[in-house]
Amino acid sequence: MKNRVYIFDTTLRDGEQSPGASLNLQDKLTIAHQLARLNVDAIEAGFPVSSQVQFDATRMIAEEVKGPTIVALARCVEIDIDRAAQALEKAKKPRIHVFAATSKIHLEKKFKKNEDEILEMAVAGVRRAKKYFNDIEFSPEDSARTGKEFLFRIVEATIDAGATVINIPDTVGYSNPDEFGQLIAEIRERVPNIHKVILSVHCHNDLGLAVANTLSAIYNGAQQAEVTMNGVGERAGNASLEEVVMALKTRSDFYKKTTKIRTEEIMRTSRLVSSLTGLLIQPNKAIVGSNAFAHESGIHQDAVIKDASTYEIMRPQDVGLEANRIVLGRHSGRHGLKQRLGELGYQLSKPEIDHIYERFLEVADKKKEVYDEDLIALVVGDALQKEVYQLDYFHILSGNRALPSATIQLQRDDQIFQEASVGDGPVDAAYKAIDRIVQLPMQLQNYTLRGVTEGKNAMGEVSVRVKHEERHYVGRGASTDVIEASILAYLNAVNRILTR
Ligand code: KIV
Numbered sequence: 001m002k003n004r005v006y007i008f009d010t011t012l013r014d015g016e017q018s019p020g021a022s023l024n025l026q027d028k029l030t031i032a033h034q035l036a037r038l039n040v041d042a043i044e045a046g047f048p049v050s051s052q053v054q055f056d057a058t059r060m061i062a063e064e065v066k067g068p069t070i071v072a073l074a075r076c077v078e079i080d081i082d083r084a085a086q087a088l089e090k091a092k093k094p095r096i097h098v099f100a101a102t103s104k105i106h107l108e109k110k111f112k113k114n115e116d117e118i119l120e121m122a123v124a125g126v127r128r129a130k131k132y133f134n135d136i137e138f139s140p141e142d143s144a145r146t147g148k149e150f151l152f153r154i155v156e157a158t159i160d161a162g163a164t165v166i167n168i169p170d171t172v173g174y175s176n177p178d179e180f181g182q183l184i185a186e187i188r189e190r191v192p193n194i195h196k197v198i199l200s201v202h203c204h205n206d207l208g209l210a211v212a213n214t215l216s217a218i219y220n221g222a223q224q225a226e227v228t229m230n231g232v233g234e235r236a237g238n239a240s241l242e243e244v245v246m247a248l249k250t251r252s253d254f255y256k257k258t259t260k261i262r263t264e265e266i267m268r269t270s271r272l273v274s275s276l277t278g279l280l281i282q283p284n285k286a287i288v289g290s291n292a293f294a295h296e297s298g299i300h301q302d303a304v305i306k307d308a309s310t311y312e313i314m315r316p317q318d319v320g321l322e323a324n325r326i327v328l329g330r331h332s333g334r335h336g337l338k339q340r341l342g343e344l345g346y347q348l349s350k351p352e353i354d355h356i357y358e359r360f361l362e363v364a365d366k367k368k369e370v371y372d373e374d375l376i377a378l379v380v381g382d383a384l385q386k387e388v389y390q391l392d393y394f395h396i397l398s399g400n401r402a403l404p405s406a407t408i409q410l411q412r413d414d415q416i417f418q419e420a421s422v423g424d425g426p427v428d429a430a431y432k433a434i435d436r437i438v439q440l441p442m443q444l445q446n447y448t449l450r451g452v453t454e455g456k457n458a459m460g461e462v463s464v465r466v467k468h469e470e471r472h473y474v475g476r477g478a479s480t481d482v483i484e485a486s487i488l489a490y491l492n493a494v495n496r497i498l499t500r
C-alpha cells in the first residue's frame with residue numbers, strides 16, 4: 001500500500017483540548033460512530049489516565065465502535081500505560097500511543113533530564129506498552145524543535161523496542177513546509193530501521209501552517225496524518241482532516257496518494273463536531289465553511305452555471321454538500337422519521353424516537369418543510385440528552401421601550417416550578433428565571449446563534465457554554481423561535497450538569 005495515507009483522527013483527544021470544548025460520554029460516542037462512518041483508519045479516543053471521563057469514553061468507544069483502530073494516549077509512565085491498556089481491553093484493533101518530549105527546551109525546563117535518560121524512558125515505555133498489544137505508536141513530542149541527531153537516535157531505539165508507528169509532532173506549530181518536509185525526508189534516509197514502521201506526522205496550527213506542513217511531510221514520505229475535524233485542537237488547533245483529505249484527493253495528480261475516507265461524510269461530520277463542541281466554523285473555512293462553495297460575483301455565477309469546473313475545483317457533492325432536501329413534513333409518521341434519521345446515521349431507541357417525534361411535529365407545524373439539517377439540529381440538541389428539567393411553558397415580554405421580562409415554567413419529575421424575572425433582554429430575563437428555579441451556581445460564558453437552514457422560517461440553533469464548579473458544559477437547543485432555542489440550550493446545559 002505504497003500510495004496509501006492513513007488518516008488518524010484525534011478530534012476526541014487533541015481536539016477536545018480546544019479551549020471551551022468539553023464533550024460528555026454520549027457526545028464522544030456519537031462523534032466516534034460518525035468518524036467510523038467517515039472511515040478514518042484510527043480514532044484517538046482519549047488520554048485515559050487524565051480523568052475518569054477520559055477513561056470511560058475510551059473504554060466505551062473501544063467496546064462499541066467497530067472498524068477503525070482505537071488509540072489511547074499515555075506518557076511513558078507505568079500507570080498511564082496500564083490505564084490505557086485497561087481502557088482498550090475490548091477493542092478489536094487497539095493501539096497505545098506513548099509520548100515523551102525530546103526538545104532541549106522540554107528536557108531542561110519540563111523534565112530536568114538529559115537525552116540518555118529520556119531515551120531510556122521512551123524505550124521502557126514502548127516495551128511496557130508492547131506487553132499489552134502489538135500495535136504501539138511512539139511520539140517524540142516537540143520533534144520539530146528537537147536536535148536531529150537525538151531525534152534519529154530515539155526513533156531508531158523505540159523502533160527496536162517494538163514501536164509500529166513513529167509519529168513526528170510539530171507540537172507548537174513552529175515549522176514551515178520546506179523545513180518539515182525535509183525533516184521527514186531525512187528521517188527516511190538516516191534512520192536505518194524506519195522501513196519497519198508507519199511514519200506519521202502531527203502538526204499544530206500556531207502559524208496557520210498545519211495543513212501545509214502535513215502535506216509537505218506526506219510528499220516527502222510520511223504515511224499517516226494525524227488530524228482533527230474542523231481543525232479543532234489545543235491552542236490554534238491541529239491540521240484539519242477535511243483540508244488534508246480533500247487536498248490529497250483534488251491534487252492526486254501531484255501527491256499521487258489516496259486515503260480511504262468517504263468524503264461524502266465530511267460535511268455531516270463537520271456539523272456534528274461543531275454542534276457538539278459548540279465551536280462554530282468560520283464561513284470562509286476551506287471545505288466546510290458555509291461560503292466554501294458559494295459564488296457571489298455575477299461573472300462567477302454565470303460561468304459556474306455554464307460549467308462548474310470554471311470556478312469549482314471540487315464538487316460540492318463530494319464533501320456531502322447537497323442542496324437542502326425536503327425530507328419530511330407534518331404528515332410524516334414515526335417510521336419515516338426513524339428511517340431518515342437512520343440514513344443520517346442516528347440509530348435511536350424507541351423512547352428517543354418518541355421524544356424527538358414530538359419536537360419534530362412542533363417544527364413541522366411551524367415550518368412545513370423539514371430539512372436534513374433541521375433533523376440533525378433536533379437530534380443533537382434534544383433526543384440524546386437525558387432531561388432532568390423539561391420546559392413546560394414560557395412567556396416573554398419585550399420591546400424597545402419595555403423592560404424585558406420572562407415567565408418560565410419547568411417540570412422535574414411530577415413537580416412544576418414557575419419563576420419570573422426581568423433582564424437586559426428577553427434571553428437574559430429567561431435565563432435569570434431559570435436560574436431561580438434550578439439554583440445552580442453557574443456562569444454563562446458564551447452564547448451563539450446560527451440559522452440551520454435558509455429563509456424566513458429557518459430553524460435557529462443556539463449553543464451556550466456555561467461554567468459550573470470549574471468545569472465547562474455546552475448546551476444546545478433548536479427551534480424556529482430563537483427565544484425558545486435559547487431557553488432549550490440553557491436547559492440542556494443545566495441538565496448536563498445535573499446528569500454528569
Ligand atoms: O502535539 C503533540 O505533540 C501531541 C502529542 C501527544 C502527539 O499532541
Ligand code: ZN
Pocket residue numbers: 014169171202204234
Ligand atoms: Zn498535539
